Amino acid sequence: MSDPVPNPLFAGAPDPALIAQMANAFFAAFPGQTAPSLGVAPPSIPLVETGPSGGFVPPGAPTPPSVGHLTTTPTLPGLGPLAAAPKPPPVNPTSAPPAPVPGDGDLRTLPALLGSVLSLVPPDHAAGPDVPSGSPNLPESSAPDLPGVPSAPTSPPAAPGVEGYYFIDEADGVSLREAPTAPLPSRTDTHPLGVDLAPSSGVRAFDAAAIRRDFPILSEHVHGKRLIWLDNAATTQKPRAVIERLDRYYEHENSNIHRAAHALAARSTDAYEAAREKVRRFLGAGSVEEIVFVRGATEAINLVAQAWGGRNIRAGDEIVVSWLEHHANIVPWQQLCARTGAKLKVAPVDDHGQVILEEYERLFTDRTRIASFTQVSNALGTVTPAAEMVAIAHRHGALALVDGAQAVSHMPVDVQVLGCDFYVFSGHKVFGPTGIGVLYGRKDVLDVMPPWQGGGNMIADVTFEKTVYQPAPSRFEAGTGNIADAVGLGAAIDYLDGIGMANIAAWEHELLGYASAGLLSIPGLRLIGTAAEKAGVLSFVIDGCPPIEIGKALDREGIAVRAGHHCAQPILRRFGVEATVRPSLALYNTREDIDALVDVLRRNHGARRTI
Template identity: 75%
Template structure:
């Protein structure tokens, strides 16, 4: 849609599905469009407004009216209408909320199959069938999202459809199902590229998950480019998956692993981090969001600092992708990794993003079919990236499921999700701190939806078991982040973690259950 064609967003009681007249005015004077309820859901995409120097996300196509009279009736109804007067849409400034049809350009739109756009947590919850489950006689409250997220019906249906209509190996066969499967698989790769704002789908490698992606970089790029006395920098708040592969590589190559410290809130100390960087630094590998604390790291700044010393940078986005918009071009990282199951997609599928030049200078890390151009007994010629790193039959169906999960998130809008979860996190933090004897672990100013805590007088597994008896699923343990927790003087924590389908009632139920548990020992 052109910049001169933003859409009217109005409170419409009923929207016909047939073609008709559409109003091309824009709603909202803020940079974040708050969508009004529609009887028919609408799709998301970005519309640039050059005069504002910005782009509005999640502004849908306008409602379609069969006649000019219907359009006029809607415009001059009590519905709240707001307009961007400097967006180059209106023929004259608007002084109040009423508008004459002469002020608005009328265009004809085709029949549109429009999905939902309004962020409505009650509606979103209905998209996830597992939330209808009962556990120990209670409705399931899923607060273990940092471990894995639940799947919307659209993802479940897409995987079923693949096995019912498209199932085949990809790329090499000439028959119809192979073509369908290949198209579905490569379409998912393109969706991932768009989701991360990568410049090309050729920068996207499918793997089993973030752990495999990190190991791929370590065993492929790392083995070639890291040698004796070279240095690898990580931080104190990394998942084991972003520690152990680098320890293994350092031990093999005689390299040194260096660790950036954090303060008592769980924030990386940037001054100390920069002191670790020098001409020996070959790689920096950092989390974008701590899985144990929820800390959002200053990843963009850390990438820039590392690049000044000539180091490559890997960003572990496993805990970030479900909470915030990701832009790898803006981040300027050399590698970015995440797991599908953390972002409402199936298990067993993940992504490695790599800049074209760094992927080109990395050798294959596994050999087999699909990643070759030609094989003789004397030598093998390898495919260029990304195929070079996808030996054998990949997880085709779950890659397609990942594409469906991205479609789902795109319809809602990651900015909308981030805004909603931030409000939920603030509420949850405030309410948890009212529980006597509860200590939050990780209190960084910038956090995603992870809340780790310990409760005086209780082992963490006791707390987890007590919550489970009331149908509340949380994680208790070390969260594969033992160095992180030991930095704060604990071995384990209880970790509720949030997602887009959680609501304030979930938080209230958690806090009430913790208060009852305290009273038992009171």
């Protein structure tokens, strides 16, 4: 490979023997990786995507260990809640690390080696059948189609140079480099339920099966069956990158933060504050001073209700929520109203589970102080018009808190685009550890909020007469925080950035349409929540079948779903039910998972006594 073959040798059809020679040279760079037997019969050897490695190798070659996912992260005009999603900022603005030396089994050399191989093949042959010539190193393919769903069109070949990131495995961790960008066309075809089904031009085919291999627990078997995890709205599973990052923290960095001069304290502080910066970028916040680490979305809402609410809510004031809320966004406000004499007002939803904006706005008066509502319903999957709801609150002089616990794993989020004053989410809902979460608060709002807990870390000076508090965010992080899990959350964000939230959203939209069609084919099944904009949740009941018994029957087949009231009793009662079965989706779910779910439901529905 040191003497590149000049392109004139390829004046005609490519020489199969030469291609075999190139492939052998490539695989020789990786000990333990054997080149496939290529022979000389085929006129050419197409290159195909391997999935998690992000590389491209000849068909039949052994899959190398994962070094990340080469993906795109486009904005998707017309794709429901993603229409206003902003372009993500560069993930790693620092200079790139030195390029590794090819060979020696170092997978970081994979792109360079493949580029060298592909540079020897004319563009018409290198690109493959679905890739425009002239872009051999970033081939695109159409997004997956949706078998069983009529009217889903065939996606045209994608344009080269789409926006995205790819992993670079550095000595001190994984960073991300930016790929080129290009605009994408709109998507217009929709399912009767409002689920967008048209494959999105320009989005790389999403390899959920390859992503699944990044999650060790998904190799588990339950009752002798392969685990199918469809309880993602309750908690998401953790990729190996997060698990290994936690191990590395406890093995090499474990220390309290901010208050020591030794090396481990510096390492731990750096890791903790780096995680805060990753969250800031993930949410599009303007400053790390707007990011407060808490135990989860529940604690974040309680913090706002007590610290902000205790100072600003008085008797006769009003707080607006919606029928869609999780109990965690109802109970703290009820408690505040009980303490202060304020009034809780509830925005209604229509028969599809959508907030009725006109009625929502009518609830506001000159006594309304805050509106607090979900961005995605955990019980129905409804995506609310959050930016419009924030704007309405602001028009009436009220603040707005958005509960993003169910949104952050499904779609890009930008708090500045939303315009909200507060935004909350939980780490365990977004492939991070349990016991860690985030409160985003606008800096000017946080700066005038009193702390809600007292102790170490949140003080600037203490005497027996007076305490001077640190500015935000430290004033809201009393005591020793959940340092390791904050670092783990940062690793989860790195993982998602590497795949691209817009890619995840596009795949889940398509999977949601596929699952909706499959479930609706079952006699007696009724979906609860059919909003035009939905994300990742399918809540249903089947005539004559108690939800808990359906959940047990699915569990016997290794399929994990939630069956119950989902800590959202008011909205279920709005639809006349006390409980539903709730499969919920994540980036690692596949059509095969949905097929297994539908098959079990169909088989048991014909013999309800067995359920």
